[in-house]
Every structure is written in C-alpha cells, then in structure tokens.
Amino acid sequence: MKRNLLFVSYRDGDFGQDLSYALDLAKMTEKGMAILLVNKKRLADKFEDMMTAVTFAEAGEQDTAIELMNATGVEDGLTGMLEKKCRESGMAASVYSALNDAVSSLRVFLKQNNSIDMILLSPSITENGDISSKELKRLLRTASRPIVTMTRQAAAVA
Numbered sequence: 001m002k003r004n005l006l007f008v009s010y011r012d013g014d015f016g017q018d019l020s021y022a023l024d025l026a027k028m029t030e031k032g033m034a035i036l037l038v039n040k041k042r043l044a045d046k047f048e049d050m051m052t053a054v055t056f057a058e059a060g061e062q063d064t065a066i067e068l069m070n071a072t073g074v075e076d077g078l079t080g081m082l083e084k085k086c087r088e089s090g091m092a093a094s095v096y097s098a099l100n101d102a103v104s105s106l107r108v109f110l111k112q113n114n115s116i117d118m119i120l121l122s123p124s125i126t127e128n129g130d131i132s133s134k135e136l137k138r139l140l141r142t143a144s145r146p147i148v149t150m151t152r153q154a155a156a157v158a
Contacts, residue, residue: 003117004032004094008106011037011078011097013124018150019082022120023089031117033093035082036109038102038125103135110143119147126151 007022009015019035026033056064079095086093098105102125110116125131126149131139140147 004034004113004115005029005118005120006034006036006109006113006116007120007122008036008038008102008125009122010040010102010124012040013122015082015085017152018122018124019085020089021150022122023086023091023093025120026091029118032115033086033091034113034116035086035093035095036098036105037078037082037095038098038105039100102131103139106139107142110145116145119143119145121147121149123150123152125149 005022005026007019009018022035023033053064053066056062079097082095083093096109098109100108102121106119110119121131126136136147136149
C-alpha cells in the first residue's frame with residue numbers, strides 16, 4: 001500500500017501556492033496525495049446558518065437563502081476543482097471533506113486512514129492563531145506522524 005501525504009486546509013483557504021508546494025513535496029518524497037478540507041465553523045454553527053437560510057426561503061427570500069447556503073459551503077464544486085488541479089500536475093489525489101474544525105477532523109481522519117505517512121498543515125490553518133500551540137502539541141502527541149506546518153513569507157517592500 002502506497003503511503004500518502006495529507007494536506008490539510010480550510011475549505012475557503014488559498015490553494016494556489018500552498019497546494020503546489022504540497023504536490024511538489026508528495027512527488028519528491030514519492031508519496032501519494034490526500035487532501036482534507038476542514039471548516040472554520042463548528043457543525044452547530046453551520047446548522048444554525050442552514051436553518052436561517054431555510055427560514056428565509058420559506059418567507060420568499062430565495063436570494064438571501066441562496067447566499068446563506070453558499071456561505072455554509074453546502075455545494076461548491078471545490079472537491080472537483082482540487083482533484084482536477086492535482087491530475088493536471090500529474091498526481092492523483094483523494095479529496096475528503098470534514099464537518100468539524102481542523103484538530104477534531106484530523107484526529108478522526110487519522111483513526112480511519114492508516115495510509116497517511118506525513119501531515120502538511122496549510123498556512124490558512126496555522127496562521128492567525130486558528131490552532132493554538134497547546135492544540136498543536138496535543139495533535140503532535142496523538143498523531144504519531146510527522147506534522148509539517150507551512151507559512152507564507154511576508155511580501156518584500158520595495
């Protein structure tokens with residue numbers, strides 16, 4: 001069984017350079033690729049947003065309801081776009097969606113998938129304190145796999 005690199009990012013993250021780096025790393029280390037898309041919001045918050053959209057739809061405010069549903073990420077075609085981008089770069093990848101936050105989703109995913117050899121956290125996950133150092137340390141202890149965190153370099157001012 002081929003071992004995989006797991007790239008973890010938010011659904012609304014920037015996939016440009018981050019995904020390219022993850023794909024290059026997977027190729028260099030001769031690993032397969034898996035992508036886990038997580039949510040910033042908890043499931044309960046998303047459910048509330050969806051119920052609000054239903055209320056607007058029932059009241060005849062379809063445009064507002066559609067906006068709210070799009071904001072919750074219910075139907076966005078992101079999975080297909082990421083799979084296509086990976087195929088175009090010569091790397092087949094499996095894309096998974098999670099309902100919970102990054103730490104919870106990663107724990108569950110790793111319990112269910114023993115083919116993951118390394119975890120690569122995108123800058124959208126590690127920036128802005130979305131994962132505290134305490135959560136990251138706990139994740140390091142429970143993951144039993146190398147975890148690599150990515151950062152973006154600040155733009156040089158000329």
